[in-house]
Amino acid sequence: MTDTTGPTPSPMGSGPDELGDAAHPARDHGWGIIREDRVQFSDLRVRRAAEFVEKCGIADELQAMIAKTTGRPRLCTVQGLLVGMTLCSRRNGNGAVFFNQVTDILHWAIPEDWRHRFKVPERPDNITGFEAAYAVVRRLFGAIVRALDPSPLPKNKRLTLNQVKAYFAGADPELLQEHREALTRISNRVVQASLASVEQHLTTLWDGSVGVDATPIETFARGVSAKRDYTSTDPDAGYYVREGDHRDPDLTPSAPRPRGRRRTTSKTLWGYDATLAVARNPHRDPRPMPGGCGDPEVLPALTVGFILDKPGHSPGPNGIAVLEDIRRRGHPAGDLAADAAYNNSKPEDWQVPLRKLGYRPTYDYRIDQLGKIDSIHGANQIEGTWYCPSMPTNLVDATIDHRRNPDDPKAIDQETWRARIDARAQFALAPKGKPIDNGRQRYMCPATAGRVQCPLKQDSLGTNPSLREVDPFPSPVGPPKICEQTSISVNIEDGAKHWQPRPYGSPEWQDIYGRLRNTVEGMNGYAKADAYEGIEHGGNRRIRGIAAQTLLLAFQLAHANERKINAWLATLPGPDGKPHRRARHKTRKPRGSWTPTGHITPPAA
Numbered sequence: 001m002t003d004t005t006g007p008t009p010s011p012m013g014s015g016p017d018e019l020g021d022a023a024h025p026a027r028d029h030g031w032g033i034i035r036e037d038r039v040q041f042s043d044l045r046v047r048r049a050a051e052f053v054e055k056c057g058i059a060d061e062l063q064a065m066i067a068k069t070t071g072r073p074r075l076c077t078v079q080g081l082l083v084g085m086t087l088c089s090r091r092n093g094n095g096a097v098f099f100n101q102v103t104d105i106l107h108w109a110i111p112e113d114w115r116h117r118f119k120v121p122e123r124p125d126n127i128t129g130f131e132a133a134y135a136v137v138r139r140l141f142g143a144i145v146r147a148l149d150p151s152p153l154p155k156n157k158r159l160t161l162n163q164v165k166a167y168f169a170g171a172d173p174e175l176l177q178e179h180r181e182a183l184t185r186i187s188n189r190v191v192q193a194s195l196a197s198v199e200q201h202l203t204t205l206w207d208g209s210v211g212v213d214a215t216p217i218e219t220f221a222r223g224v225s226a227k228r229d230y231t232s233t234d235p236d237a238g239y240y241v242r243e244g245d246h247r248d249p250d251l252t253p254s255a256p257r258p259r260g261r262r263r264t265t266s267k268t269l270w271g272y273d274a275t276l277a278v279a280r281n282p283h284r285d286p287r288p289m290p291g292g293c294g295d296p297e298v299l300p301a302l303t304v305g306f307i308l309d310k311p312g313h314s315p316g317p318n319g320i321a322v323l324e325d326i327r328r329r330g331h332p333a334g335d336l337a338a339d340a341a342y343n344n345s346k347p348e349d350w351q352v353p354l355r356k357l358g359y360r361p362t363y364d365y366r367i368d369q370l371g372k373i374d375s376i377h378g379a380n381q382i383e384g385t386w387y388c389p390s391m392p393t394n395l396v397d398a399t400i401d402h403r404r405n406p407d408d409p410k411a412i413d414q415e416t417w418r419a420r421i422d423a424r425a426q427f428a429l430a431p432k433g434k435p436i437d438n439g440r441q442r443y444m445c446p447a448t449a450g451r452v453q454c455p456l457k458q459d460s461l462g463t464n465p466s467l468r469e470v471d472p473f474p475s476p477v478g479p480p481k482i483c484e485q486t487s488i489s490v491n492i493e494d495g496a497k498h499w500q501p502r503p504y505g506s507p508e509w510q511d512i513y514g515r516l517r518n519t520v521e522g523m524n525g526y527a528k529a530d531a532y533e534g535i536e537h538g539g540n541r542r543i544r545g546i547a548a549q550t551l552l553l554a555f556q557l558a559h560a561n562e563r564k565i566n567a568w569l570a571t572l573p574g575p576d577g578k579p580h581r582r583a584r585h586k587t588r589k590p591r592g593s594w595t596p597t598g599h600i601t602p603p604a605a
Helices: 043-056 059-065 078-092 099-108 112-117 127-148 161-169 173-193 196-205 315-328 351-356 398-402 414-427 507-528 546-570
Strands: 210-218 238-243 265-279 302-309 335-338 360-362 372-376 379-382 385-387 430-432 441-444 487-490
Touching: 043 059, 043 078, 043 112, 043 173, 059 078, 059 127, 059 173, 078 099, 078 127, 078 546, 099 127, 127 173, 127 546, 173 302, 173 315, 173 546, 196 546, 210 302, 210 315, 210 507, 265 315, 265 507, 265 546, 302 315, 302 507, 302 546, 315 351, 335 507, 351 360, 360 507, 385 414, 398 414, 507 546
Parallel strands: 210 335, 335 360
Antiparallel strands: 210 265, 238 265, 265 302, 372 379, 379 385, 430 441, 441 487
């Protein structure tokens, strides 16, 4: 385990006056240098950190996991270590935890009665005392990491490939899976504790909707080429590579490269993918309030769950693991938006369990996933929605035609695409009742639902002359089941890969997808800001291995949540009716103006 000296805390927002603590008396070390960087934490500050740890609810569980039946008792409790980590995280102002600082805090910077409560002994404040205290803290955190590590590989040393195979061959897969589940549960309890101040608001203002995305973060180790016959000192990590042309390949096809020109790499790092689930109610935006105040009924976007894995590995199962933990903590399930890395997963890994958890997915599609995708009982799945088999071809291929080269005679402009998408609504199958327990849903033919007239459904003819009349496609084997019956049953597995409950491109789809995708991307950028948490940089998490990286990242994400909550509270009206900080509201594009090639530009006035 490696933990080098962390950065000196910034005086901004962390000085004695701001913290309500007294600075350590200046000391002369014999070189004429005076130290004034140690902060004595007041009883109030320690008590607040202890309350945070209590809200996490993980201290007793971890203490039981690492309980010793023989040997000398540990010289610090798990609760004490977690309180020290919390104080360190908050003092640094960026959520980073460095164990040399945790050692200093627990042994010389908190009141004596708290040290006794944490069973921390008195030690001389010199090199001998510090090294002994530091060893206690490192061993305790190391024991926690070993109890949660889902990887059998040792860290901080290079292993040959044969050694790696031997470690995995000798490991117990069931035990490693138990460790992974425990690591996810415990690290997310830290994130959950950061939401305590707005817990009641989450209950009343949040409907369970989330944006899910994976973002790369570095680990504190160098990467190793796949051509080498040894591993990195953080063998649980992997390479993340982003190509120079990064116009979101999941959504937009790259333009053809000129012949002979090689694509350059713009970003490479050795680390992990952090899959984040970020909460937001997508059904409303903040309203402008008098005096520059923020909207008290719209919470900021907050991280409610996360997990780490190697970059690009198992996005579907990792996303489900995060969502399962969110549901276990009692949060509701609502709408969900994710990029094409998720709806390209195997249905049994992502789409089916996602719907069984109660979430309603919203996806965009690659260019090779447009138009008719699947069919069942004659009904066609077109960009995720079930439609009448006789829907006109120009409506079926609307998005394909819009994405064509502009010189193609079949290409259509934005306004035409928008009109064709709106025209699809009358041909969509109508849900009949609610899904039953296994996810099976009954759908009515649009003629039965009163949306169109169809000669195959005589009862629909003449009832409303304004409705469009369907011209059924001829078939040598007769009409399909959806045309012979008034309704059909669709199982949860049918067309599961790309199914979504809202028609692609509809105004409702735009609201959900745009807001949730922007939310999770915005949170990624917020927590990666160099001036604050900087979660992308491995220097803020200086212990190797997926378990250690996960626990340290949990404190950073909790810090980002608390920073966001405090910023939101500062925009609410104070006693004088004015906010401490003015709220900022972004200008929104007109509803229903989105197209796959951008928003329709409104005509000049």
